[in-house]
Amino acid sequence: MNIHEYQAKALMRPFNIALLDGGVADTVEGAVEVAKKLGGSVWVVKAQIHAGGRGKGGGVKVAKSLVEVKTYAEQILGMQLITHQTGPEGKKVLKLFIEQGCAIEHEYYVGIVLDRTTGKPAFMVSTEGGMDIETVAHNTPEKIIKAQIDPATGFTSAHGRKLGYALGFKGETLKKAMKFFDGLYKLYIEKDCSIVEINPLVTTKTGDVIALDAKLNFDDNALFRHPDIEALRDVTEESAQELEAGKFGLSYVSLDGNIGCLVNGAGLAMGTLDILKIYGGEPANFLDVGGGATKETVQKAFSIILEDQNVKAILVNIFGGIMKCDIIANGVVDAAREMGLKVPLVVRLEGTNVALGKKILAESGLKITAANDLADAAQKAVAAAKGA
Amino acid sequence: MAILINRNTKLITIGLTGKQGSFHTLQSRDYGTNVVGGVTPGKGGMVHEGIPVFDTTYEAVKATGANAAMVFVPPPFAADSIIECIDSEIPLIIAITEGIPVNDMIKVKAALKGSKSRLIGPNCPGVITPGECKIGIMPGHIHMPGNVGVISRSGTLTYEAVFQLTQREIGQSTCVGIGGDPVNGTNFIDILEMFENDPETKAVIMIGEIGGTAETDAARWIKANMTKPVVSFIAGAAAPKGKRMGHAGAIISGEDDSADAKFKVLQECGVTIARSPAELGQKVAEVLKKA
Numbered sequence: 180m181n182i183h184e185y186q187a188k189a190l191m192r193p194f195n196i197a198l199l200d201g202g203v204a205d206t207v208e209g210a211v212e213v214a215k216k217l218g219g220s221v222w223v224v225k226a227q228i229h230a231g232g233r234g235k236g237g238g239v240k241v242a243k244s245l246v247e248v249k250t251y252a253e254q255i256l257g258m259q260l261i262t263h264q265t266g267p268e269g270k271k272v273l274k275l276f277i278e279q280g281c282a283i284e285h286e287y288y289v290g291i292v293l294d295r296t297t298g299k300p301a302f303m304v305s306t307e308g309g310m311d312i313e314t315v316a317h318n319t320p321e322k323i324i325k326a327q328i329d330p331a332t333g334f335t336s337a338h339g340r341k342l343g344y345a346l347g348f349k350g351e352t353l354k355k356a357m358k359f360f361d362g363l364y365k366l367y368i369e370k371d372c373s374i375v376e377i378n379p380l381v382t383t384k385t386g387d388v389i390a391l392d393a394k395l396n397f398d399d400n401a402l403f404r405h406p407d408i409e410a411l412r413d414v415t416e417e418s419a420q421e422l423e424a425g426k427f428g429l430s431y432v433s434l435d436g437n438i439g440c441l442v443n444g445a446g447l448a449m450g451t452l453d454i455l456k457i458y459g460g461e462p463a464n465f466l467d468v469g470g471g472a473t474k475e476t477v478q479k480a481f482s483i484i485l486e487d488q489n490v491k492a493i494l495v496n497i498f499g500g501i502m503k504c505d506i507i508a509n510g511v512v513d514a515a516r517e518m519g520l521k522v523p524l525v526v527r528l529e530g531t532n533v534a535l536g537k538k539i540l541a542e543s544g545l546k547i548t549a550a551n552d553l554a555d556a557a558q559k560a561v562a563a564a565k566g567a
Numbered sequence: 568m569a570i571l572i573n574r575n576t577k578l579i580t581i582g583l584t585g586k587q588g589s590f591h592t593l594q595s596r597d598y599g600t601n602v603v604g605g606v607t608p609g610k611g612g613m614v615h616e617g618i619p620v621f622d623t624t625y626e627a628v629k630a631t632g633a634n635a636a637m638v639f640v641p642p643p644f645a646a647d648s649i650i651e652c653i654d655s656e657i658p659l660i661i662a663i664t665e666g667i668p669v670n671d672m673i674k675v676k677a678a679l680k681g682s683k684s685r686l687i688g689p690n691c692p693g694v695i696t697p698g699e700c701k702i703g704i705m706p707g708h709i710h711m712p713g714n715v716g717v718i719s720r721s722g723t724l725t726y727e728a729v730f731q732l733t734q735r736e737i738g739q740s741t742c743v744g745i746g747g748d749p750v751n752g753t754n755f756i757d758i759l760e761m762f763e764n765d766p767e768t769k770a771v772i773m774i775g776e777i778g779g780t781a782e783t784d785a786a787r788w789i790k791a792n793m794t795k796p797v798v799s800f801i802a803g804a805a806a807p808k809g810k811r812m813g814h815a816g817a818i819i820s821g822e823d824d825s826a827d828a829k830f831k832v833l834q835e836c837g838v839t840i841a842r843s844p845a846e847l848g849q850k851v852a853e854v855l856k857k858a
Contacts, residue, residue: 331677
């Protein structure tokens with residue numbers, strides 16, 4: 180799960196991470212109010228959307244007067260902000276974060292992610308702050324310094340020194356940086372983050388070490404023990420279809436193509452998308468109905484797939500292990516009948532009670548194309564979507 | 568022979584009396600698995616479907632001499648149950664539970680180090696040695712005893728591969744689902760090594776996914792150590808880019824973790840690749856003919 184920068188910073192404060200003062204607003208007047216309350220002479224007006232690259236897209240502006248705060252707030256609020264992470268349609272800006280300005284001396288990158296190879300959280304830091312870390316990793320991998328944290332020791336001063344000296348910190352700055360690393364690691368563990376990214380972390384001309392931006396992602400599997408974080412969910416940032424699917428235990432991701440897919444199991448669902456592409460088709464979605472699908476969930480899956488106007492054909496690919504083919508077949512037939520399905524339907528069933536499942540489909544009187552195996556199913560679905 | 572489990576495996580189920588735990592334990596018993604007990608705190612002394620229930624794993628192991636445990640405990644408590652199994656020195660722990668928090672698994676992984684236990688999973692279909700022993704949620708009837716080892720991160724995609732083999736009358740020595748979670752107990756390489764040393768296994772299917780470097784690490788290990796042919800498919804070539812997590816994880820290891828990158832490394836390391844999941848059976852038939 181993702182949250183906004185302003186929410187991330189509110190979570191970070193109790194962990195002794197130095198931040199600038201700021202406030203959130205969803206109107207232009209509100210933005211000016213926040214700036215007035217903060218005082219000072221420089222403010223940064225920041226679009227709050229769940230995507231990186233906001234600055235380059237025109238979603239972050241430095242204002243040197245309250246008039247400028249107003250001008251920038253008017254510009255940014257309500258705009259479709261396009262960044263390399265939003266897709267070409269961009270995201271509408273509904274909230275602004277107004278923050279005090281500061282005199283930056285240098286920008287750094289600091290991130291914590293899981294290292295899957297070792298099964299430990301790992302720090303990644305770089306002197307190349309403010310840049311896309313992928314670009315740094317690609318062009319100058321030697322500028323990324325890593326530290327693995329063993330869960331038995333947790334974060335130690337040794338880790339802090341390794342990272343701090345690697346970034347060239349000394350004296351008071353080193354102490355402040357070590358305190359920051361320690362707080363960030365505690366946050367990562369206590370809040371069950373899956374990624375913590377501070378880009379940039381800055382040193383200021385007044386000698387402070389400040390987290391200027393903050394991106395936190397959370398482990399969805401751990402949200403059950405963090406109702407405070409669940410409460411931060413911004414549904415306007417999430418796909419309505421994906422949310423709806425989630426309520427029924429379905430895992431759905433919308434894609435650009437025209438072949439709707441209904442599959443059981445994430446691996447087989449991915450494999451189904453792959454084989455459609457191999458035969459020249461373009462999948463409209465990833466949809467995993469899970470291991471315990473019922474007639475109702477199958478119907479729900481159909482209705483979510485059909486909300487996508489691009490869908491020209493539907494491929495159902497079920498390998499019934501625990502899930503019985505006859506139950507799926509009944510669900511498919513009922514859904515097709517009740518919804519008056521207009522697009523061609525290709526069904527491939529295999530596994531437990533397959534003969535019974537195929538019989539139900541054949542005797543339904545519906546126009547369902549039965550497929551013999553995975554390759555046959557993909558070829559038939561591609562042909563159906565092309566109107567052949 | 569086969570690997571991990573066989574006729575002599577004695578199984579206990581942790582979370583036996585739950586709906587899922589009960590159903591799949593009975594399915595496994597029907598397949599021929601020797602189920603000797605179960606654990607549900609507070610229900611010790613009960614007999615569930617003819618299976619004795621214990622309050623703790625420690626008691627269950629002491630009373631039954633179990634050498635394998637299947638974990639069906641809900642996600643919030645699953646890591647605790649796995650640690651209890653490790654503490655009870657059960658040699659093989661197979662965790663089916665899906666949705667365990669990553670930080671919990673980080674602790675489990677640390678607890679496994681230097682212990683007497685091996686963990687398979689979590690978030691996996693389990694392990695089956697066809698005709699001898701089934702521990703997990705896979706449909707037993709699609710399997711057939713034979714000489715092909717199967718390792719996979721996915722559930723249904725494994726069934727697909729097994730089905731293609733059985734249709735061609737190519738049997739399996741053992742099929743192992745290592746699970747789809749970012750932190751798991753056993754990796755491809757561990758299982759590949761067991762298959763390499765298992766006289767019954769003549770060829771191996773390895774089914775991977777996008778994300779992480781387990782498949783590329785395995786590819787290099789295969790090149791250096793494996794004499795038996797390996798056929799591999801990586802799911803997710805068509806998956807959209809932009810899941811940031813995968814990329815950040817890949818930066819840590821300095822490796823591209825897309826399907827194309829993995830296919831490339833596998834091929835360079837002498838693994839036979841199946842670009843389509845529908846080709847797995849055919850490719851195995853081809854390598855077996857050559858061998």
